Amino acid sequence: MRKYLIALIIIVVAFNGLQNLRELNDLAIVKAMGIDITEDGTYKIYAIVSDTSEKESTDKGIIYEAGAESVQETVRLIVDKAPKKLYLAHMETLILSEKIAKEKFMETLDFFIRDNEGSNNFYLFIANQSDSKDIIKTINEEEINMKEMLISSTRYRGNSNTKTLNDNIKDMLRPGRDILVNSCKIVDGKIKIDDMAFFKDWSMIGFLSDDYSIVCNILNNNIENTIITEGENEDLVVSEIISCKTDMSLENEKDVKIKVEVKANISETGKNISIKTAQDTLKVQGILEEKIESYIVTFTDKLKTEYNADLIGIGNLLYRKKSPLFNEEDYLNKVNISVEAEVKIQNQGGVIKKW
Amino acid sequence: MNNILEYIKSRCEELDDVYFRQLEIEGEKIYLISSDAMTDSNLLSNFVIRSIVECIKNNGKEDEQEEDISLEEKILKKLGENKDKIHFEDMLSINKIKKLDIDKEDIFKYIFSGFAIIIYDLSVYAVEVKASLTRSISEPSSENSIRGSKDSFVENIMKNVGLIRNRIKSEDLVYKEQQVGRKTKTKVALMYVSDIAKKDLVKYVENKIQNIDIDGILDVNYIQEFIEEENDSDFPISINTQRPDIVSYYLLQGRIVVLVDNSPFALILPAFFEDHINNVDDLYQKSKNVTITKIVRYISLAITIMTPALYLAITTFNQESIPSQLLRSFTAQREGVPFPAFIEALFMIFAFEILKESDLRANKVTGNTLSIVGALILGDAAVSAGIVSPIMIIVVAITTISGLMFSDINMLNALRKWRIIFMLFSSLCGIIGIGIASILLIISLVDTKSYSKPFTYPIAPFNLTEAKKNLFGRMNISKDKTRQKILTNNLTKSR
Incomplete structure (x- = not known):
């Protein structure tokens, strides 16, 4: 009797799972999706579905498109055109048009956050100066892997981040923090990872300029590797940052102190720059420190005056340190920000190897 | 004497391989009974019959004047011993000779064990003239040894x-x-x-x-x-x-x-379970390097039980858990396969089992053809025909290959059974099913007792010293000074 009971329990538990049974042949694996919104507020969705009809899978997929009032409805309408149901768990890229990002950002993402099948581990892009449709078409035509592009761009240039939708939502839910989303652009028929779009209160305000994306990433501790250039012609110093650590601390309620520790290699120098002696190295370090500091200062000034968004989480710092300033509307303008950069040159690039 | 002879003859009416011989020397009758199949006729004629004949002849020469005394007395006389102590066996240069007590012992057991029965007067003797019916010692056919000794047991x-x-x-x-x-x-x-x-x-x-x-x-x-x-x-x-x-x-x-x-x-x-996984051959290799070998073995144990189940789980339930590229490749390969993945997997596993079984049973000549036709042509053709996907062939192949690491046929059969149980559960509820099946497997293993000793020793009950010695590596023989407490009370192995 007990045996049968155990068997019954096991069967009940086991068969319960059967509702999730899907054969691989029934899946239309969506690689990337682009969403546009028309003037009258209807969504247009373009989905790249992996073409698995060939025995060897190719990167080129099939684009299906549909339009309706809501995202869910639109996604479901694609079933009329595709032979299988869209499978979103392996989607890597979601491209939103600028209009959606500015007007209906959270409403659009709502579907993806709620969908129990989706993984929310995809990368979000804002289409800069073009429709999602064109970007999706270019991605498919050129067989571009946006994920790999983004990862290498973040790792070696530092003008983007590899935050997935989940990470972005986590950031959004933190008090005193506004988010940055990567953007992409079509340049000469190719996709380019462009300056990051910044958000305030869950809707997009605008795009950062290129250098500020890097500075912003330095301040958010998102840099692995990037290039900093100072001076021109004879005074040129180009250095490769190989590690960067930023520490933000709050002193007496309103003084924010930013300390950046940078390890760098010298990659190129002009005629006037000498790095033969220890003093020379110190001098170059000073030049770089100055450059980084000035970058950060101008960026924080811009944050206060122009962007008016808390992209580096100063509000979050105030909140964590329980500063009363956090409750005030324009706390950004009320804090004093001091910057200290410390550069250590690891490798001057001498011909004679030191080891 | 005739009674015994009659008895044997009556039981041997349909046994044409039992051989009777009557030696009649100087009026005395000696009967010789043996099984043709079991005896070495060389031994029989050279050592038994010749000895008897020569002995009697010699006796006859020496004792020509006393012709009226019986053969046994002649022998007695020759040996110069008392009649109570006389043994027929002293005459023959054969190692094993036994005087049988016909009331208690089964004569036929001796006959069919390769003894020649000598009946003389009222005594029955069994003389071993066994033919060598076994093959010579050869290399083990069912277990391979790289560095160990190459001899193996025979049928004797x-x-x-x-x-x-x-x-x-x-x-x-x-x-x-x-x-x-x-x-x-x-x-x-x-x-x-x-x-x-x-x-x-x-x-x-x-x-x-x-x-x-x-x-x-x-x-x-x-x-x-x-x-x-x-x-x-x-x-x-x-x-x-x-x-x-x-x-x-x-x-x-x-x-x-x-x-x-x-x-x-x-x-x-x-x-214990561990004995089936680990190999005594490890003792013949450098102890430091055995660790990786052992890890490979544990991994292949997991592979041979779980791979088809895992494949089913991730392709029918938990597609989100594998990299996108891999999923795309799986999907492309499964395109056009008409059966559900579970049926496909069962089909392939049974095909491999059939192949294995017929390969085991087939003689060596047809066996080679079988492997080529079965493995190469059939596998390739099944894929091109679209009946199974190439990835399924890989899955089943790696499962089977990993399983062959365990040489015991009983172990292989047990693993095969659990492989199918795992597949069943994973086809019902994916990764969770594998979890359930794993629990059942652990229960089954822990529940097993090997002659009232826990089968999963030294893992459960956990024994640290033993685990250190044998579980993930092998202790240097010079440092391993104790025996296992679970097997013996005499713990000291070396000092």
């Missing part, structure tokens, strides 16, 4: 005992023989090292063997089924081996070995 129990005695030359190595089987009268022997093996286990096995009442014992597995009758686990709780070095290794640990005449396999008991 005495040769097998010799191979073990050759390695353990101690009077402590006990050899106890019993006769089992009403018709086959097979020799079943128990071997153990008396000061190492635990007495209660020896007693238990001895009793079990004594109580066997069956018409025939043809293989060591017959004995195994009797002494393991209470065990209903899928996994083998004793080790079958062909190699005397393995037997000696386990004997010195305090385990008991059962040998059966006509079976080239020895039964070692008790055995």
Whole structure:
């Protein structure tokens, strides 16, 4: 009797799972999706579905498109055109048009956050100066892997981040923090990872300029590797940052102190720059420190005056340190920000190897 | 005398291989009975018949004047001994001679064991003139050894005992023989090292063997089924081996070995799960490097049980858990396959089982053809025909190959059963199903007792010293100074 009971329990538990049974042949694996919104507020969705009809899978997929009032409805309408149901768990890229990002950002993402099948581990892009449709078409035509592009761009240039939708939502839910989303652009028929779009209160305000994306990433501790250039012609110093650590601390309620520790290699120098002696190295370090500091200062000034968004989480710092300033509307303008950069040159690039 | 002869003749009416000979020398009748199949006619004629004839002739020359005395008296006289002490066997240059008590002993057992029966006057003698019916010692066919000794057991129990005695030359190595089987009268022997093996286990096995009442014992597995009758686990709780070095290794640990005449396999008991995974051959390799070998073995154990189940789980339930590229590749490969993945997997596993079984049964000539046709052509054709996906072939192949790491056929069968159980559960509820099946497997393993010892020792119950020694590596032999407490009370191995 007990045996049968155990068997019954096991069967009940086991068969319960059967509702999730899907054969691989029934899946239309969506690689990337682009969403546009028309003037009258209807969504247009373009989905790249992996073409698995060939025995060897190719990167080129099939684009299906549909339009309706809501995202869910639109996604479901694609079933009329595709032979299988869209499978979103392996989607890597979601491209939103600028209009959606500015007007209906959270409403659009709502579907993806709620969908129990989706993984929310995809990368979000804002289409800069073009429709999602064109970007999706270019991605498919050129067989571009946006994920790999983004990862290498973040790792070696530092003008983007590899935050997935989940990470972005986590950031959004933190008090005193506004988010940055990567953007992409079509340049000469190719996709380019462009300056990051910044958000305030869950809707997009605008795009950062290129250098500020890097500075912003330095301040958010998102840099692995990037290039900093100072001076021109004879005074040129180009250095490769190989590690960067930023520490933000709050002193007496309103003084924010930013300390950046940078390890760098010298990659190129002009005629006037000498790095033969220890003093020379110190001098170059000073030049770089100055450059980084000035970058950060101008960026924080811009944050206060122009962007008016808390992209580096100063509000979050105030909140964590329980500063009363956090409750005030324009706390950004009320804090004093001091910057200290410390550069250590690891490798001057001498011909004679030191080891 | 005639009574015995009549009795034997009456029982032998339909036994044309039993050979009768009557020697009539100087009026005395000596009868010789033997089985043609079991005796060496060379031995019989050169040592038995010639000895008798010569002995009598010699007697006749010396005692020509006393012609009226009987043959036995002549022999007696020649040996100069008392009649009470006389043994017929002293005449013959044969090692094993026994005077039979016909009321108590079965003459036919001797006849069919290769003895020649000599009936003279009222006495019956059995003289061993056994023909060598066994093959010579060769390399083990079912177990491979890279560095170990290359000899293996044969069908003759005495040769097998010799191979073990050759390695353990101690009077402590006990050899106890019993006769089992009403018709086959097979020799079943128990071997153990008396000061190492635990007495209660020896007693238990001895009793079990004594109580066997069956018409025939043809293989060591017959004995195994009797002494393991209470065990209903899928996994083998004793080790079958062909190699005397393995037997000696386990004997010195305090385990008991059962040998059966006509079976080239020895039964070692008790055995733990770990013994089936680990190989005695590890002892012949550098101890430091055995760790990786052992890890490979554990991984392949997991692979052989779980791979098809895991494949089913991730392709039918948990597609989100694998990299996108891989999923795309899987999907492309499965395109056009008409069956659900579970059916496809079952189909392939059964195809491989059929292939394996027929390969085992086929003779060597057809076996090669079978492998080529079966594995290469059939596999390739099945993929091109779109019946199965290439990835499924890979899955089943790696499963089967990993499984072959375990040489014991009983272990292989157990693994095969659990592979299918795992597949069943994973096809019902994906990764969670594998979890459920794993729990069932662990329950089944922990529930198993090997001769009242826990089968999963030294993992459950956990024994740190033993685990350190053997689980993920091997202790240097010079440092390993103790025996396992679970097997023996005599713990000191070396000082």
